[in-house]
Amino acid sequence: MTNQSAAGLAxxxxxxxxVMGANLARNAARKGFGVAVFNRNHERTEKLIAxxxxxxRFFPSKNIEDFxxxxxxxxxxxxxxxxxxxxxDMIEDLIAQLEPDDIIIDGGNSLYTDTARRFKRCEDANIRFVGMGVSGGEEGALEGPSMMPGGDRAAYERIAPxxxxxxxxVDGTPCCTYIGPDGAGHYVKMVHNGIEYADMQLITEAYDLMKTLYGLDAKAMSDIFTDWKAGDLDSYLIEITAAVLRKTDSTGKPLVDSIVDEAEQKGTGRWTAQNALExxxxxTAITEAVFARALSxxxxxxxxxxKKLPHAAVATRKPDRAEIDAIRDALYASKIVxxxxxxxQMxxxxxxxxxxLTLGDMAxxxxxxCIIRARFLDRIKEAYDRDDKLSNLLLDDYFRDAVVKAEDAWRRVIVLAVQNGVAVPAFSSALAYYDGLRRARGPANLLQGLRDYFGAHTYRRLDKEGSFHTRWSQDGTEVEA
Known part of the structure; x- marks a missing residue:
């Protein structure tokens, strides 16, 4: 119990x-803090307390004034x-009740531009504002989530304890740190969720390959994902994939086989892709994951x-261990990308x-x-410790070596998928990005020439400074722009 709680205040x-709010409240109370709780529907407050x-130590209230x-x-x-x-609406209700230097913390999945706007609104009202991403779902909210607070630095210092x-x-270090000003906290949470979209799509593509090409049932695939968790792919998502595949329903059959193949989304992955375009x-992997959900x-x-588009039936192959291992390697390489x-993007x-932003802190x-917690996040932290100006993780020795090692298997898996009509958009786009990234000179010179032809957009040359335009449909001469 804190001194404030002892004084009769939360x-x-x-x-x-x-669920999320109630579990965060319980989390704080379990950690010894006095927690004031309020919900417009008072039945929820009563249920929580009961x-x-x-x-x-809870402080329930029936109205916002008492809260x-x-x-x-x-x-x-x-x-x-x-x-x-x-x-x-809630911020406006609170501003009417709070005093200067009081703190409002938005712990939901808000769009970072909304958070920046709310930060300014509260600043104008002499209220401090924190936009805090919270990851881990309902279990994480209760047992200990990853938290990404941004906004007013002084407000963070007040709530940090x-x-x-x-x-x-993890290893004595809280999975919570100050991210940055205005909307930074919710931005980082948004990108976290975008990576989560890609991670999950890659897992489903590996599942589809094993099921469609090799005829493996849910239990066999559960065992494979369990094995994969013991290696470089060790992560929460791999762990729960094995659990979902292992679950049977009341008929004794795998539950996953009865779930409608239509994935929903709440928007954070789409926001990530939209911002990346801006x-x-x-x-590419995140964007393809968003599109895959849309197609589903x-x-x-x-x-x-x-029914209308002809396609040959897929001939089931023998589930050779080496080929299953190749899917694992393709999954790991695509995950790194x-x-x-x-x-x-961050x-x-x-x-x-x-x-x-301090990118090593994000790792x-x-x-x-959080949902994307994984063993190799330690490797990401180490990469930024070695070079805090690292422009791309693929340029770090560890990740370069890991992708190079997996490359042959990665290509074989994608070729096999394409030959058999199994869609692997995230695997494929990750490889295409990798191939494009490692080419010092690509084909965009032609693209820029086309742009100059129809729109006089100009181009630059390898052999001299400046911008140029060719009078393509006139006399064909090149002029400095």
């Missing part, structure tokens, strides 16, 4: 008590409501296309928006609690 408040009130009054100054309130207008204790720790960063949503269209693209955004706080 250390922190949680507003919005759906079921978990014994876990710590604010139960908090020690400077007050700190975590908002856990649906992203979008509900966050804006609380949120760093709420976050999970910044000119080629995050065209279920009726896919059913019609299967996806992370390299995501980290490059680096470019940091420069564009003046955030001064550190993603090692535990």
């Amino acid at each position: 250390d922190i408040g949680v507003l919005g008590l759906a 079921e978990y009130g014994s876990e710590g 604010v009054a139960s908090l020690a100054k400077p007050r700190a309130v975590i908002i856990m409501v649906k992203a979008g207008k509900p966050v804006d 609380i949120v760093t204790k709420m976050a999970v720790s 910044l000119g960063v080629p995050v 949503g065209r279920r009726a269209m896919r059913g019609e296309a299967e 996806a992370y390299a693209q995501g980290f490059e 680096a470019v955004a940091s420069n564009q928006y003046g955030w001064n 550190t706080i993603w090692r535990g609690g």
Whole structure:
């Protein structure tokens, strides 16, 4: 119990008590903090206290005025409501009740540009604002998530003793650190989710190859993913893939075989791809993962296309161990590319928006609690420790060697998939990015020539300085632009 709690006031408040909010409140209470709780539907507050009130020191309120009054100054309130207008509405309600230097923390999945706008709104009202990405799902929220707070630095220092204790720790280091100003925290969470999209798509492509080309059943694939977790692919997503494939339903059959093949999305992956386009960063694996979900949503269209577009039946192959290992290697190489693209996007955004992100810190706080936690995040941290100006993870010796080692298997797997009509968009785009990246001179010279022909967009030459334009359809002469 803290001194504030002993004085009859809460250390922190949680507003919005759906699953994530309720679990964050319980997390803070379990860690010894006094927690004020409020939900517009008071039944949720009552339910939380009835079921978990014994876990710590809670301060339930029926209205926002009592909620604010139960908090020690400077007050700190975590908002856990649906992203979008509900966050804006709640901020306005809180501003009317709070005092200068009190702190509002948006812990939801807000778009980083909204966070930057809200930061300015609160600043104008003399209220401090923190946009905090929280990853780990409902289990992480309760047991210890990865937390990505950005915004007002002084506000972070005030809440740091609380949120760093709420976050999970790996090797004694909390998976929580100050990210950067205004919308930086939610931006990093957005890219985290984009990488998550790619990671999951790559896993589903490996699953599809094993199922479609080799006829493996869910249990056999579960065993393979379990084996893969013991190696370089060790990660939370690989672990739960094995668990999902192992699960049977009431009929005794694999549950996964009865799940509709239509993936939903809440928007963070799409935001990542949209921002990458704006910044000119080629995050191909993430973007293909977003498109794959969109295509999965065209279920009726896919059913019609299967009937009308001819395709040969796939002949099931013997599941040779070497070929299954090749899928593993292709998955690992593609995963490295996806992370390299995501980290490059954060680096470019940091420069564009003046955030001064420390990329090694991102790898550190993603090692535990979050959905993309994986063994090789330690390798990413080491890469940035060696070179904090590293422009691309593929240029680090460890990741270069890993991809080079996997390259032959990677190519074989994609060729086999293409020959048999199995779509592997994330595998393929990751390899295409790799091939494009390692060419000092590509074919864009022709592209630029075409642009100059039809739009007089000019071009630069290898052999002299300046910009030039050719009068293609006139006298064919070249002039300086």
